[in-house]
Amino acid sequence: xxxxxxxxxxxxxxxxxxxxxxxxxxxxxxxxxxxxxxxxxxxxxxxxxxxxxxxxxxxxxxxxxxxxxxxxxxxxxxxxxxxxxxxxxxxxxxxxxxxxxxxxxxxxxxxxxxxxxxxxxxxxxxxxxxxxxxxxxxxxxxxxxxxxxxxxxxxxxxxxxxxxxxxxxxxxxxxxxxxxxxxxxxxxxxxxxxxxxxxxxxxxxxxxxxxxxxxxxxxxxxxxxxxxxxxxxxxxxxxxxxxxxxxxxxxxxxxxxxxxxxxxxxxxxxxxxxxxxxxxxxxxxx
Numbered sequence: 001x002x003x004x005x006x007x008x009x010x011x012x013x014x015x016x017x018x019x020x021x022x023x024x025x026x027x028x029x030x031x032x033x034x035x036x037x038x039x040x041x042x043x044x045x046x047x048x049x050x051x052x053x054x055x056x057x058x059x060x061x062x063x064x065x066x067x068x069x070x071x072x073x074x075x076x077x078x079x080x081x082x083x084x085x086x087x088x089x090x091x092x093x094x095x096x097x098x099x100x101x102x103x104x105x106x107x108x109x110x111x112x113x114x115x116x117x118x119x120x121x122x123x124x125x126x127x128x129x130x131x132x133x134x135x136x137x138x139x140x141x142x143x144x145x146x147x148x149x150x151x152x153x154x155x156x157x158x159x160x161x162x163x164x165x166x167x168x169x170x171x172x173x174x175x176x177x178x179x180x181x182x183x184x185x186x187x188x189x190x191x192x193x194x195x196x197x198x199x200x201x202x203x204x205x206x207x208x209x210x211x212x213x214x215x216x217x218x219x220x221x222x223x224x225x226x227x228x229x230x231x232x233x234x235x236x237x238x239x240x241x242x243x244x245x246x247x248x249x250x251x252x253x254x255x256x257x258x259x260x261x262x263x264x265x266x267x268x269x270x271x272x273x274x275x276x277x278x279x280x281x282x283x284x285x286x
Contacts, residue, residue: 029068032070037064040061040064040094041087042057045057055082056082056083059081059082059083063091067098070104072105073105073107074105074108076108077109078111079095080092080112095119113153113154117140117153120137123135125152132145132148137153141154145284146282146283147201150284154205156239156250157250158204159204159209159250160201161201162199162200163177163201164176164177164200165192165195165196165200167193172184172186174221175271177244177245178244178246180269183219183271185271188271192285195276198279199279200277200285201276201279202274203274204274205273206239206249206250209252210253211266211268212266212268213256213257214253224244224266225244225264225266226244227243227244227263228242229241229261233255237253237254238254238255
């Protein structure tokens, strides 16, 4: 075989390797595109041009373009904002599965606290460009650093009302807020005693205000009366809007409670879950 024949063979071999690599790359491209389309529900739209897609579909395509790259870090800025409610829930679940499979870091920006709570392993709560708190979803819910975080995390949001921490001379403390008066539990008194007589902001979540029928054995010191103003039945629960003097509260209640607007209700305020904030700084005391 001549030298020219050897050169030709090398060229042919290199050409074949290039073809095989190209076919392999094409196969990988098709696999990634198909997988991303399946995740995002776009498998029946792959033949369409961008102008033939709706805004929500285009947003899913943009998300798919990030997924197929299989990057080391995903940066997502409100990727689900234009999707309808059902598709948002579905895509959220698929993104969680994708993260679990790829074990890739995702920095996810959202104004939807439900998305943040369900998708985040750690959440950075920002306000006016400043970090308010960085923690796990459950810690943000249980121990918010300030009024802003407490109001942002949770749906319906936390109830806030102004009041005073007062003592009655026997060592006990209670909340005084116009017509609302409930006792502070013994294990929290030491943390709050230095604030006796001072104006503070109290916070209580809707799920921590109960109808007396749900907590019949609750101590008398945690009970109070409130006026029912509005009832929103959601099938699995009732969202009840209550009033105590000038203060308004939202509560989650059991659907077995027969409640109507105008009713005066005996309610239990779970003071073990009461949050107290400094009125000036809005920082958490407990």
